[in-house]
Amino acid sequence: MAPHERARPLAPGSPYPARDLCSQCGLCDSRWIAYVRRACAFLEQRFExxxxxxxxxxxxxxxxxxLYFGVHQRMxxxxxxxxIEGAQWTGIVSRLGVRALETGLVDxxxxxxxxxDDRFTPVPILARTPEEVLSARVNKPTLSPNLKVLEQLPGSGIRRLLAIGVGCQIQALRAVQDSLPLEQLYVLGLPCVDNVSREGLQTFLESTVSSPETVVHYEFMQDFRIHFRHSDGREETVPFFGLDTPKLKDVFAPSCLSCFDYTNAGADLVVGYMGATFGRQWLTVRNDRGAELLALVEDELDTAPVTSxxxxxxAVQQGIEAYDKALKLPRWLAELFGLVIGRIGPQGLEYGRFSIDxxxxxxxxxxxxxxxxxxDRHIPAFARRIISRYRLPSL
Structure with missing residues (x-):
């Protein structure tokens, strides 16, 4: 039976099956809602x-x-x-998407x-031209219903697809992959942590940056600072330790606070920053399809080995306690801590492990x-092993 023949759309006003843990990945906005019970990362974890x-x-x-970074052939x-002009960093993800179309690897x-109307409101698309891919450059740090566009696949003529997404989206996509009207699926993953609703993003910006209305993009970077780019080209940085933790502690989406797929374990190729030194991107090739994707652009890259x-x-143990108590440091002390730990703290893969821990x-x-x-059933085995290395506050 075809997926849409078994689909039972939710009644207007009904909550999504994952309720408050829903990451709004978009699957339930498509006919593939029929698979949600085994596809949703927040109803059942199926990492293995x-x-x-x-x-x-x-x-x-x-x-x-x-244990930390998942199955891989190469990092x-x-x-x-x-x-690429206007890209958030150098534009590796956008270039991969363009090359995948130009070479005919995908449709x-x-x-x-x-x-x-709003730079931070995400609009998923099935891009058919390089120009459309480039229009999607720069991250949108809000919950995004990427998988709703699966509804457009039947009758579209698309037989080979490159899907770009974060962990919860890719977990759901992998669960329905065999039922999609595709001959080949490539998955380019982004590491992801701590997304917010559009309203939550506004709270974050207003409590953190000098000019919220002009922010074009931002990222939590390896130098333990948040880097903001403004529409006039100005760059602004804020130390991690200078965040208004009491105000922001509950701003992140419940789905993100219950997620253990920071490194996007189901993707073929992952491109992010967390395992690289400052100024570079970190690439994880998980399988042969990932190697095929990387081959599209590798001769255009300045590459180097991972370091640690x-x-x-x-630092992790101290951070656990500080976050749990919602401590807020004076700005001068936050700047000092940021300067010191940025120079002597974990770097490269060790920074990635710091962030995961x-x-x-x-x-x-x-x-x-x-x-x-x-x-017990939601926290995967690899996460339990990592968590066991630290002392957690009492429940």
Whole structure:
């Protein structure tokens, strides 16, 4: 039976099946809602099955790199030798999408542009031209219904698709992949953590940056600072430790506070920043399809091996307690801490582990406090092993 024949659209006003944990990935806005019970990352975690399906095996928990970063063939750092104008960094993701179309590898690219009225309101599209791909450059740090455009696939003539997305979207996509009217699917993943609703984003900007209305994009970077780019070209940075934690502690989406797929375990190729030194992007090739994608642009990249320096553990443990108590440092002290840890703190892959440890411990505590009945089945084995290395506050 075809997916749409089994689909049962939700009645108007009904909550999505994951209710308050819904990440608004868009699956339930398509006929593939029929698969939501086994596709939604917040109803059932299926990491081992997803990895087996996508990569031919699940991660080796005794291999420290795979424990943290998932199944992979290769990791490297890179930047485009000729950056794309207007890209958030050098534009590797956008260039991959363009090359996938130009070479005929795919018929379309699932990516996210923005509303004509608001830079931060995401609008998913099936891009058929390089120009459409380039219109989607720069991250949209809000919840995005990427998978709703799956509804456009039947009858579109699209047989080969490159899908760009974050972990919760890719988990759902992998679960329905075999039912899609496609001959081939390539998945380009983005590491993702701490998305917000559009309203939550406004709260974050207003409490953090000098001119919220002019922010074009921002990112939490490896130098332990948040980098903001303004529409006039001005750059502004704020130390992690200078955030208004009491105000922001509850601004992040519940789906993000219960997510353990920071590194996008189901993607073929992942492009982000968290495992690279400052100024470079971190690429993780998980399987042969990922290698095929990277081959499209590798001769245009300045590449280098991944590196790792420092020890994250003390900083993670201190951060757990500081976040739980919602401590807010004076700006001068936050700047000083940021300067010191940026120079002597974890870098490269060790920074990636720092970020994973910090978020996994925080999220495990959040799930155990807010959804205790689901905690045991929801927190995957690899996350439990990482979390066990730290002391968590009492529930």
């Amino acid at each position: 099955a997803m990895e087996e399906h996508a990569h031919g095996r699940s991660r080796d928990l005794d291999n420290e790199d795979e 490297l750092t890179a930047r485009l030798r000729q950056p 379309a690219v699932l990516c996210v542009t923005q509303s004509a 320096r420092g020890d994250r553990r003390a 910090s978020h996994f411990t925080r999220n495990a505590l959040w799930v155990r406090r807010n959804h205790p009945a689901m905690a």
